[in-house]
Amino acid sequence: MKEDKETKTVNKIYNPDKACPGLDPGDPEAKSGSDQYPRVEKKSRALKISIWIGIPTIALIIIFWVLHEWSGFLLPAIYIKFDFADNQCEWIANNVPVFIIGKGLVKSGCTISLYWLKNRGEEGVPYLIEYLDDWCNDLREDAAQCLGELGKIAIEAYPHLIELEKKDPDIRVRRAASLALFRINPRHPEVIQIINKYILQYDVEQKIEIFKKCGNIGLCSKDTVNMLKSHLNDLNINVRLEAAFALFNISHSERVRSASALIKTFRYVGKKLALGKQILLYLQKVNPDPNEIISEIINNIEEVSNFNTQKWLFVYLNTLDLTNLKKDKLLELCRLLVHDSISVRMRVIKIIGKIKDKSILPLLKEAYQTEKNDVLKNKIGKAIESF
Secondary structure (H helix, E strand, O other): OHHHHHHHHHHHHOOOOOOOOOOOOOOOOOOOHHHHOHHHHHHHHHHHHHHHHHHHHHHHHHHHHHHHHOHHHHHHHHHHHHHHOOOHHHHHHHOOOOOOOOHHHHHHHHHHHHHHHHHOHHHHHHHHHHHOOOOOHHHHHHHHHHHHHHHHHHHHHHHHHHHHHHHOOOHHHHHHHHHHHHHHOOOOHHHHHHHHHHHHHOOHHHHHHHHHHHHHHOOOOHHHHHHHHOOOOOOOHHHHHHHHHHHHHHOHHHHHHHHHHHHHHHHHOOOOHHHHHHHHHHHHHHOOOHHHHHHHHHHHHHHOOOHHHHHHHHHHHHHOOOOOOOHHHHHHHHHHHHOOOHHHHHHHHHHHHHHOOHHHHHHHHHHHHHOOOHHHHHHHHHHHHHO
Protein backbone atom coordinates (compact mmCIF):
# COMPACT_ATOMS: atom_id res chain seq x y z
CA MET A 1 0.00 0.00 0.00
CA LYS A 2 2.81 2.36 0.88
CA GLU A 3 4.50 1.76 -2.49
CA ASP A 4 1.24 2.48 -4.38
CA LYS A 5 0.79 5.75 -2.54
CA GLU A 6 4.35 6.87 -3.35
CA THR A 7 3.89 5.92 -7.07
CA LYS A 8 0.63 7.89 -7.29
CA THR A 9 2.28 10.91 -5.69
CA VAL A 10 5.17 10.84 -8.19
CA ASN A 11 2.81 10.48 -11.15
CA LYS A 12 0.69 13.29 -9.85
CA ILE A 13 3.66 15.66 -9.60
CA TYR A 14 5.42 14.74 -12.89
CA ASN A 15 2.43 13.91 -15.12
CA PRO A 16 3.20 15.59 -18.50
CA ASP A 17 -0.39 15.39 -19.70
CA LYS A 18 -1.60 17.85 -17.15
CA ALA A 19 -1.73 21.54 -18.09
CA CYS A 20 -0.06 22.60 -14.88
CA PRO A 21 2.38 20.10 -13.34
CA GLY A 22 1.75 19.30 -9.74
CA LEU A 23 -1.96 20.19 -9.82
CA ASP A 24 -5.00 18.18 -10.80
CA PRO A 25 -6.79 19.52 -13.93
CA GLY A 26 -10.02 19.42 -12.05
CA ASP A 27 -8.55 21.57 -9.31
CA PRO A 28 -9.94 25.12 -9.48
CA GLU A 29 -6.48 26.45 -8.59
CA ALA A 30 -4.94 24.81 -11.68
CA LYS A 31 -3.84 27.32 -14.40
CA SER A 32 -2.05 27.10 -17.70
CA GLY A 33 1.73 27.74 -17.76
CA SER A 34 1.39 31.12 -19.49
CA ASP A 35 -1.23 32.26 -16.97
CA GLN A 36 0.75 31.02 -14.01
CA TYR A 37 4.09 32.77 -14.92
CA PRO A 38 3.15 36.06 -16.74
CA ARG A 39 5.87 38.17 -15.05
CA VAL A 40 8.72 36.00 -16.36
CA GLU A 41 7.74 36.55 -19.99
CA LYS A 42 7.24 40.30 -19.46
CA LYS A 43 10.68 40.63 -17.85
CA SER A 44 12.38 38.76 -20.68
CA ARG A 45 10.61 40.95 -23.26
CA ALA A 46 11.69 44.14 -21.46
CA LEU A 47 15.26 42.84 -21.27
CA LYS A 48 15.35 42.24 -25.03
CA ILE A 49 14.00 45.72 -25.76
CA SER A 50 16.54 47.35 -23.43
CA ILE A 51 19.38 45.40 -25.08
CA TRP A 52 18.29 46.34 -28.60
CA ILE A 53 17.96 50.02 -27.69
CA GLY A 54 20.68 50.35 -25.04
CA ILE A 55 23.66 48.85 -26.86
CA PRO A 56 23.38 51.05 -30.00
CA THR A 57 22.82 54.10 -27.79
CA ILE A 58 25.95 53.39 -25.75
CA ALA A 59 27.90 52.79 -28.97
CA LEU A 60 26.76 56.14 -30.38
CA ILE A 61 27.73 57.91 -27.16
CA ILE A 62 31.21 56.33 -27.24
CA ILE A 63 31.67 57.29 -30.90
CA PHE A 64 30.53 60.85 -30.20
CA TRP A 65 32.90 61.14 -27.22
CA VAL A 66 35.87 59.83 -29.23
CA LEU A 67 35.17 62.28 -32.04
CA HIS A 68 34.68 65.13 -29.58
CA GLU A 69 37.72 64.52 -27.39
CA TRP A 70 40.24 63.07 -29.81
CA SER A 71 39.41 65.08 -32.90
CA GLY A 72 42.76 66.85 -32.61
CA PHE A 73 44.43 63.57 -33.53
CA LEU A 74 41.88 62.52 -36.14
CA LEU A 75 41.63 65.72 -38.14
CA PRO A 76 45.25 65.99 -39.35
CA ALA A 77 44.49 63.07 -41.68
CA ILE A 78 42.16 65.42 -43.56
CA TYR A 79 45.06 67.73 -44.36
CA ILE A 80 47.18 65.21 -46.26
CA LYS A 81 46.92 67.35 -49.41
CA PHE A 82 48.17 70.42 -47.54
CA ASP A 83 51.81 70.08 -48.58
CA PHE A 84 50.85 69.84 -52.25
CA ALA A 85 48.79 73.05 -52.30
CA ASP A 86 50.17 75.99 -54.29
CA ASN A 87 49.01 78.63 -51.81
CA GLN A 88 49.13 76.86 -48.46
CA CYS A 89 47.61 79.71 -46.43
CA GLU A 90 44.64 79.99 -48.75
CA TRP A 91 44.23 76.21 -48.77
CA ILE A 92 44.12 76.13 -44.96
CA ALA A 93 41.64 79.01 -44.76
CA ASN A 94 39.29 77.46 -47.35
CA ASN A 95 39.49 73.83 -46.22
CA VAL A 96 38.79 74.02 -42.51
CA PRO A 97 36.31 71.20 -41.79
CA VAL A 98 33.24 72.28 -39.83
CA PHE A 99 31.19 69.48 -38.26
CA ILE A 100 27.88 69.82 -36.46
CA ILE A 101 28.69 66.78 -34.34
CA GLY A 102 30.32 68.81 -31.58
CA LYS A 103 32.36 71.81 -30.56
CA GLY A 104 35.45 69.65 -30.07
CA LEU A 105 35.80 68.88 -33.77
CA VAL A 106 35.19 72.45 -34.82
CA LYS A 107 37.65 73.91 -32.32
CA SER A 108 40.35 71.26 -32.76
CA GLY A 109 40.30 71.37 -36.54
CA CYS A 110 40.26 75.15 -36.76
CA THR A 111 42.88 75.57 -34.03
CA ILE A 112 45.24 73.33 -36.00
CA SER A 113 44.65 75.60 -38.99
CA LEU A 114 45.25 78.72 -36.88
CA TYR A 115 48.63 77.53 -35.68
CA TRP A 116 49.61 76.47 -39.17
CA LEU A 117 48.74 79.97 -40.33
CA LYS A 118 50.75 81.48 -37.46
CA ASN A 119 53.78 79.44 -38.45
CA ARG A 120 53.57 80.90 -41.96
CA GLY A 121 54.44 84.30 -40.43
CA GLU A 122 53.43 87.48 -42.22
CA GLU A 123 51.84 85.49 -45.04
CA GLY A 124 49.24 84.05 -42.67
CA VAL A 125 48.25 87.36 -40.98
CA PRO A 126 45.36 88.26 -43.39
CA TYR A 127 43.80 84.82 -42.89
CA LEU A 128 44.15 85.03 -39.10
CA ILE A 129 42.39 88.41 -39.19
CA GLU A 130 39.41 86.71 -40.86
CA TYR A 131 39.07 84.42 -37.84
CA LEU A 132 38.55 87.44 -35.57
CA ASP A 133 34.96 87.57 -36.94
CA ASP A 134 34.31 83.85 -36.47
CA TRP A 135 31.10 82.68 -34.77
CA CYS A 136 33.04 80.59 -32.23
CA ASN A 137 34.34 82.46 -29.17
CA ASP A 138 37.24 80.04 -28.71
CA LEU A 139 38.43 80.55 -32.28
CA ARG A 140 38.33 84.33 -31.97
CA GLU A 141 40.37 84.03 -28.76
CA ASP A 142 42.90 81.67 -30.39
CA ALA A 143 43.20 83.91 -33.45
CA ALA A 144 43.94 86.93 -31.25
CA GLN A 145 46.57 84.92 -29.34
CA CYS A 146 48.24 83.81 -32.58
CA LEU A 147 48.38 87.40 -33.86
CA GLY A 148 49.88 88.52 -30.54
CA GLU A 149 52.55 85.81 -30.71
CA LEU A 150 53.55 87.03 -34.16
CA GLY A 151 54.40 90.41 -32.63
CA LYS A 152 55.28 93.41 -34.78
CA ILE A 153 54.82 91.58 -38.08
CA ALA A 154 51.08 91.43 -37.30
CA ILE A 155 50.77 95.24 -37.19
CA GLU A 156 48.16 94.94 -39.96
CA ALA A 157 45.80 93.40 -37.39
CA TYR A 158 46.10 96.32 -34.94
CA PRO A 159 42.83 98.14 -35.90
CA HIS A 160 40.93 94.85 -36.02
CA LEU A 161 42.13 93.92 -32.52
CA ILE A 162 41.18 97.38 -31.21
CA GLU A 163 37.66 96.86 -32.52
CA LEU A 164 37.55 93.32 -31.12
CA GLU A 165 38.59 94.55 -27.66
CA LYS A 166 35.86 97.20 -27.68
CA LYS A 167 32.92 95.26 -29.11
CA ASP A 168 33.34 91.53 -28.51
CA PRO A 169 30.74 90.13 -26.06
CA ASP A 170 33.12 87.51 -24.59
CA ILE A 171 35.47 88.76 -21.85
CA ARG A 172 38.05 86.08 -22.71
CA VAL A 173 38.24 87.29 -26.30
CA ARG A 174 38.59 90.93 -25.19
CA ARG A 175 41.35 89.97 -22.76
CA ALA A 176 43.22 88.02 -25.47
CA ALA A 177 42.86 90.98 -27.84
CA SER A 178 44.27 93.39 -25.24
CA LEU A 179 47.35 91.20 -24.66
CA ALA A 180 47.83 90.83 -28.43
CA LEU A 181 47.74 94.62 -28.81
CA PHE A 182 50.45 94.97 -26.16
CA ARG A 183 52.65 92.37 -27.86
CA ILE A 184 52.25 94.02 -31.25
CA ASN A 185 52.65 97.69 -30.26
CA PRO A 186 53.45 98.18 -26.54
CA ARG A 187 54.56 101.80 -26.89
CA HIS A 188 51.15 103.09 -27.94
CA PRO A 189 49.57 105.08 -25.04
CA GLU A 190 46.13 103.64 -25.78
CA VAL A 191 47.48 100.10 -25.34
CA ILE A 192 48.68 100.78 -21.76
CA GLN A 193 45.22 102.08 -20.87
CA ILE A 194 43.68 98.90 -22.31
CA ILE A 195 46.17 96.71 -20.40
CA ASN A 196 45.25 98.52 -17.18
CA LYS A 197 41.62 97.46 -17.64
CA TYR A 198 42.49 93.77 -17.72
CA ILE A 199 45.67 93.61 -15.61
CA LEU A 200 43.90 91.92 -12.68
CA GLN A 201 42.52 89.20 -14.97
CA TYR A 202 45.84 88.11 -16.48
CA ASP A 203 47.62 85.07 -15.07
CA VAL A 204 51.02 85.28 -13.35
CA GLU A 205 53.10 84.56 -16.47
CA GLN A 206 51.26 87.20 -18.49
CA LYS A 207 51.77 89.81 -15.75
CA ILE A 208 55.47 89.04 -15.55
CA GLU A 209 55.74 89.32 -19.35
CA ILE A 210 54.02 92.73 -19.31
CA PHE A 211 56.14 94.10 -16.45
CA LYS A 212 59.40 92.88 -17.97
CA LYS A 213 58.61 94.49 -21.30
CA CYS A 214 57.58 97.74 -19.59
CA GLY A 215 60.91 97.83 -17.76
CA ASN A 216 63.03 96.83 -20.75
CA ILE A 217 61.64 99.39 -23.20
CA GLY A 218 61.21 102.12 -20.54
CA LEU A 219 57.48 102.80 -20.77
CA CYS A 220 57.55 105.81 -18.45
CA SER A 221 53.93 106.97 -18.42
CA LYS A 222 51.60 107.79 -15.59
CA ASP A 223 49.41 104.75 -16.36
CA THR A 224 52.42 102.42 -16.40
CA VAL A 225 53.79 103.74 -13.10
CA ASN A 226 50.39 103.42 -11.41
CA MET A 227 49.98 99.88 -12.75
CA LEU A 228 53.37 98.83 -11.37
CA LYS A 229 52.76 100.53 -8.02
CA SER A 230 49.51 98.60 -7.59
CA HIS A 231 51.44 95.30 -7.89
CA LEU A 232 54.22 96.04 -5.42
CA ASN A 233 52.21 94.14 -2.81
CA ASP A 234 51.00 91.35 -5.10
CA LEU A 235 50.48 87.94 -3.50
CA ASN A 236 52.83 86.32 -5.99
CA ILE A 237 56.50 87.00 -5.18
CA ASN A 238 57.70 86.88 -8.79
CA VAL A 239 55.07 89.40 -9.89
CA ARG A 240 56.10 91.67 -7.03
CA LEU A 241 59.80 91.42 -7.95
CA GLU A 242 59.22 92.19 -11.62
CA ALA A 243 56.91 95.10 -10.78
CA ALA A 244 59.48 96.61 -8.39
CA PHE A 245 62.39 96.22 -10.79
CA ALA A 246 60.40 97.55 -13.78
CA LEU A 247 59.30 100.55 -11.68
CA PHE A 248 62.93 101.36 -10.91
CA ASN A 249 63.93 101.00 -14.58
CA ILE A 250 61.29 103.38 -15.89
CA SER A 251 61.33 105.91 -13.05
CA HIS A 252 64.42 106.62 -10.95
CA SER A 253 62.30 108.88 -8.75
CA GLU A 254 60.57 105.69 -7.57
CA ARG A 255 63.89 104.09 -6.57
CA VAL A 256 63.15 104.13 -2.83
CA ARG A 257 59.65 102.75 -3.35
CA SER A 258 61.06 99.92 -5.49
CA ALA A 259 63.75 99.09 -2.94
CA SER A 260 61.20 99.10 -0.10
CA ALA A 261 59.01 96.65 -2.00
CA LEU A 262 61.98 94.37 -2.63
CA ILE A 263 63.02 94.52 1.04
CA LYS A 264 59.52 93.50 2.13
CA THR A 265 59.73 90.52 -0.22
CA PHE A 266 62.43 88.99 2.01
CA ARG A 267 59.59 87.97 4.34
CA TYR A 268 58.47 85.35 1.81
CA VAL A 269 61.88 83.93 0.94
CA GLY A 270 62.41 81.56 3.88
CA LYS A 271 64.94 78.90 2.88
CA LYS A 272 64.61 79.54 -0.86
CA LEU A 273 68.22 80.38 -1.63
CA ALA A 274 67.71 81.14 -5.33
CA LEU A 275 64.88 83.59 -4.63
CA GLY A 276 66.87 85.35 -1.92
CA LYS A 277 69.84 85.78 -4.28
CA GLN A 278 67.51 87.12 -6.98
CA ILE A 279 66.16 89.79 -4.60
CA LEU A 280 69.71 90.75 -3.55
CA LEU A 281 70.70 91.03 -7.22
CA TYR A 282 67.75 93.33 -7.95
CA LEU A 283 68.53 95.46 -4.89
CA GLN A 284 72.16 95.82 -5.97
CA LYS A 285 70.98 96.98 -9.40
CA VAL A 286 68.57 99.46 -7.84
CA ASN A 287 71.39 100.61 -5.50
CA PRO A 288 69.47 103.06 -3.28
CA ASP A 289 71.09 105.42 -0.79
CA PRO A 290 71.47 103.60 2.60
CA ASN A 291 70.12 106.66 4.41
CA GLU A 292 66.87 106.33 2.45
CA ILE A 293 66.20 102.65 3.16
CA ILE A 294 67.87 101.90 6.51
CA SER A 295 64.59 102.69 8.30
CA GLU A 296 62.72 100.21 6.09
CA ILE A 297 65.26 97.47 6.88
CA ILE A 298 65.15 98.13 10.63
CA ASN A 299 61.33 98.17 10.68
CA ASN A 300 61.19 94.83 8.85
CA ILE A 301 63.71 93.29 11.25
CA GLU A 302 61.63 94.45 14.21
CA GLU A 303 58.29 93.37 12.74
CA VAL A 304 59.22 89.81 11.74
CA SER A 305 60.26 87.04 14.08
CA ASN A 306 61.28 84.58 11.37
CA PHE A 307 64.99 83.78 11.66
CA ASN A 308 65.49 83.26 7.91
CA THR A 309 63.88 86.61 7.07
CA GLN A 310 66.09 88.42 9.57
CA LYS A 311 69.14 86.64 8.18
CA TRP A 312 68.40 87.80 4.61
CA LEU A 313 67.83 91.37 5.79
CA PHE A 314 71.21 91.39 7.54
CA VAL A 315 72.88 89.87 4.48
CA TYR A 316 71.62 92.83 2.47
CA LEU A 317 72.55 95.25 5.26
CA ASN A 318 76.13 93.96 5.13
CA THR A 319 76.32 94.74 1.40
CA LEU A 320 75.60 98.44 2.03
CA ASP A 321 78.25 101.06 2.65
CA LEU A 322 77.24 102.44 6.08
CA THR A 323 80.30 104.65 6.62
CA ASN A 324 78.38 107.75 5.50
CA LEU A 325 75.26 106.91 7.48
CA LYS A 326 73.63 109.95 9.12
CA LYS A 327 73.63 110.24 12.90
CA ASP A 328 69.87 109.86 13.31
CA LYS A 329 69.93 106.76 11.09
CA LEU A 330 72.87 105.33 13.00
CA LEU A 331 71.07 105.81 16.31
CA GLU A 332 68.04 104.13 14.76
CA LEU A 333 70.23 101.14 13.92
CA CYS A 334 71.45 101.00 17.52
CA ARG A 335 67.88 100.35 18.63
CA LEU A 336 68.44 96.77 17.59
CA LEU A 337 71.03 96.36 20.38
CA VAL A 338 68.13 95.72 22.76
CA HIS A 339 66.19 93.42 20.39
CA ASP A 340 64.65 90.27 21.90
CA SER A 341 66.52 87.97 19.50
CA ILE A 342 70.11 87.09 20.41
CA SER A 343 71.00 86.52 16.73
CA VAL A 344 69.77 90.03 15.85
CA ARG A 345 71.82 91.63 18.63
CA MET A 346 74.90 89.65 17.59
CA ARG A 347 74.64 90.75 13.95
CA VAL A 348 74.06 94.39 14.91
CA ILE A 349 77.20 94.40 17.08
CA LYS A 350 79.27 93.17 14.10
CA ILE A 351 77.87 95.91 11.83
CA ILE A 352 78.31 98.69 14.39
CA GLY A 353 81.84 97.53 15.14
CA LYS A 354 82.78 98.22 11.51
CA ILE A 355 81.37 101.76 11.54
CA LYS A 356 83.35 103.00 14.60
CA ASP A 357 81.47 106.24 15.12
CA LYS A 358 82.09 107.69 18.61
CA SER A 359 78.56 109.10 18.77
CA ILE A 360 77.23 105.59 19.43
CA LEU A 361 79.68 104.85 22.23
CA PRO A 362 77.19 105.78 25.03
CA LEU A 363 74.63 103.42 23.51
CA LEU A 364 77.17 100.59 23.40
CA LYS A 365 78.05 101.13 27.07
CA GLU A 366 74.36 101.08 27.99
CA ALA A 367 73.88 97.85 26.02
CA TYR A 368 76.91 96.36 27.78
CA GLN A 369 75.34 96.96 31.19
CA THR A 370 71.92 95.55 30.25
CA GLU A 371 73.16 92.54 28.23
CA LYS A 372 72.60 89.23 30.06
CA ASN A 373 74.25 86.90 27.55
CA ASP A 374 77.94 86.49 28.43
CA VAL A 375 79.09 85.89 24.86
CA LEU A 376 77.37 89.03 23.56
CA LYS A 377 78.61 91.00 26.56
CA ASN A 378 82.19 90.12 25.69
CA LYS A 379 81.64 91.14 22.05
CA ILE A 380 80.15 94.50 23.08
CA GLY A 381 83.12 95.01 25.40
CA LYS A 382 85.56 94.36 22.53
CA ALA A 383 83.62 96.77 20.31
CA ILE A 384 83.89 99.48 23.00
CA GLU A 385 87.65 98.88 23.37
CA SER A 386 88.12 99.23 19.59
CA PHE A 387 86.97 102.86 19.83
